Amino acid sequence: MDAREVVDALLRPDLRGRTAYGAPQLDVPVALNTNESSYPVPAVVVAAMTAAVEEAAAGLNRYPDREFTRLREALAAYLGRSGTTVDPAQVWAGNGSNEVLLHLLQAFGGPGRTALGFTPAYSMHPIITTTTGTAWVDGMRGVAGAGAFDLDAASAVVQVREHRPDVVFLCSPNNPTGTALGLDVVEAVYDAADGLVVVDEAYAEYARAGTPSALTLLAGRPRLVVTRTMSKAFALAGGRVGYLAADPALVDALRLVRMPYHLSTPTQAVALAALAHADLMLETVDAVRAQRDRIVDEIARMGLSPVPSDANFVLFGGLADSHATWQGLLDRGVLVRDVGIAHYLRVTAGTPEETSAFLDALAALVPTHAGAAP
Template identity: 70%
Template sequence: MRPTATGSGLDALPLRADLRARVPYGAPQVDVPVRLNTNECSYPLPEPVAMAVVESVAREVRGLNRYPDREFTALREALAGYLGHGVEAAQVWAANGSNEVLLHLFQAFGGAGRTALGFTPAYSMHPNIAATSGTGWVDGHRGAAAGPFELDAKDAAEQVARHDPDLVMLCSPNNPTGTALGLDVVRAVYEASDRAVVVVDEAYEEFARPGTPSALTLLPGRPRLVVTRTMSKAFALAGARLGYLAADPAVCDALRLVRLPYHLSTLTQAAALVAVQHAADLLGTVAALREQRDRIVSELAALGLDPVPSDANFVLFGGLRDPAGTWQRLLEHGVLIRDVGIEGHLRVTAGTPAETTAFLTALTATLQESS
C-alpha cells in the first residue's frame, strides 16, 4: 500500500518518496554591488544587438495568437552554422536553457530502471535532473596523477565499463573546477560502452584557452555522442533561456518524443536567432573575460591561495581554512561568490575589471581580518 499523506506542508502531499529528502536547486540571488556567483556575463547586450532583439520580438508580437514553429527551423540552421565542424541543422536541438536540453536527454535515455554516471565534482544539476527523471545516479570519481580534479581516460573508461550506465555525463570545461577534458577521455568513455549515450556538456567552451579541442570534432561516426552548449554564458543571454545540442539526427528524433508541445516560444526563438546572427559582437567580450579570469588566477596565487587553472569564465580556488566564513565576509563587503561545497574551496566568476578589482580587494581584506 502507498503511505497516507499526513501533517502539513509537503508532508500533507503525496510527494514521491525519492524527492522528500531533496532540496531545490538555487544559487543565492542577493542584491549586492558585485555578483560573481552564477557565471553570468557581466557585460550587458551591446546596444545594437539589444535593439535588434527588440525589433525582432516586436515583429512577432502580433502573431502570438499562433503557436511557434515547433521545429525552430531558422534557429536550428543558424546554430548549425555557428557551430561549424560540418554540423547540419538536422543534428541540432534546442530548449529553454541547457538544463531543459539535459532533461530531454534524461527523459529519452534514462528513467526508471536506468542509470547515469557522472564524475564528481561536476555540474550539480546532473544528479538533480537524474532524480527528477527517475534515473539512478552513480557518482564516479576524479583524481588522476595530474591533479585532484583531472579525469584520466583509462580510469574513466574503467568506471564506465564497471557500472554499465545508460547515460554518461562529462563536462568540458568542467563546472565547478574549470578544467577541460582531452578528447582521449571522450573517446575512451564512448568506446567503453556499446550502448551508453555519452553527453559532453560544453557550456563554457567559448572561454577555453587556445588549442583546447571541442568534442564536436568527434561527432562523425559516433551516434551515441551528444555535445551540449548554452547561450547563457558567452552570448550574455542568460535571461532568455536558450540551450542547444549537436548530435546524430536520430538523437533529435528521440527528443521529439519527450519534449512538450511547442516548447520553445516564438519570442525565445526570435531573440536567440538575433543573438546568433550577431555572434561576433556578443563574443567580443569573451577575450576580456578570459583576461580577468587569468588575472584572478595570478593574483589569488600571489595571495598564497590555490587557484585551479581554468578554461571557463570562473575560477575555483582553494587554500581556505574557513570557506563558509570567507564567503560571508565577502558578502558583507558587497561581493557575492559561490560556495560549491568542496572542502577549502570557493568559486568566483570572472567579471569586468572593476568587479575583479572589487573581489580581489575584498578578499585581501577578508584574509587579513582572519589572519
C-alpha cells in the first residue's frame, strides 16, 4: 500500500472520497469569486490595528482572554446600532463564522442527529455538518409563480415537519442566490421545528432598505441563532472573525465544545480596532450596493437572467454552458465563481473598475454563450 492508501484506510469512512472545500486561488487582474471586499482596510484603521497588536504583543506570553469579554461587548454594541438591544452575554465569536457554525454543530448535532438546509445555499453548511458526524438533508427551494430560488414559509414548514431536523439552516441573504427571507419564514420554521434554527446573515449589511434581520426575533426564542461575520462588509476576510447572537443559555452551551483560548490576543485586538472604526469600515457598503445593482441592470440588458440580490454578489443565469463562460471570463482576466448550478455563475460586486472589466468581458461572450433558459 502506498501512503495515500494507508491514510484512506485510516480515514473515517464517511470522509473517504470527499473533496476539500476551496475556491480557486488564481493570480488574475480581476478576482470576483469569493465575495471579499475589493476595498482595502483604510489607512487610519490599519494604524489602529497595528498599534493595538503592538501593545498586546508584550503580553503574548500569557493566554488570551478566554471569554473575549471586550470583543463581545463591542460586537453587542455594534448589533445594537440596528435598534435591537443585544446583551454581551448573547454574543459568541470564533475564527470566522465557519468556526462558529462548527461550534453549533458540535454542541447540537452529532451522530444520530440531522441538519436540514435549503439548497442551493452556503456550501459549507453541509460540509461542516458532515464533519461532525451529523446527517445532512438537502431541502428544496422554488416557489410556484415566484423566483426559482425563493423559499416560502409553507414549503419550508412542510420540509421541517417531514424531516424533524435537530438543526435547521436558513440564509438571509442567501449564498449563492443573494435572495433574502421574510421574517414570516423564520418564524414559521421556528414554530415548526423542535431543534435549533440558525439564520446565517453573513451579508446582512448589504441588504436593500427594508430587509429585516432575524435579530429582531431573538427575544423569547431560545432555539434561534443569528450568525454574522466581519469578513464581508467589514473588509476583514483575512482577520477571520465571525460571531453569533442567541439566548445566553445557548451561548453558554458552546463553551463545552470550543477549544481553550480559541480566539488569539492579536485576533481580538484587530477585531476591536475595526469595531472602534465601524462607520469608516462600512463606508464602502453603499458603493458595493451600487455596483451590485449596476451588474443586475446591465446583465439583464444583455438578455441574461440576474437574480435580484441583497448581498454583495449577483447570481446570473441564461448561459448555455456555465463552465465555458467561466473559462471565457478567466481567459479575459476575470475570475468569477462557478457554484455548480447549471447555466448560472456568481460574480462579486467589486470596485467600479472591476465591475466594468467584468461587464465588458461578459458582453464579449454573450453572443456565443447565451441561450439556455434561466
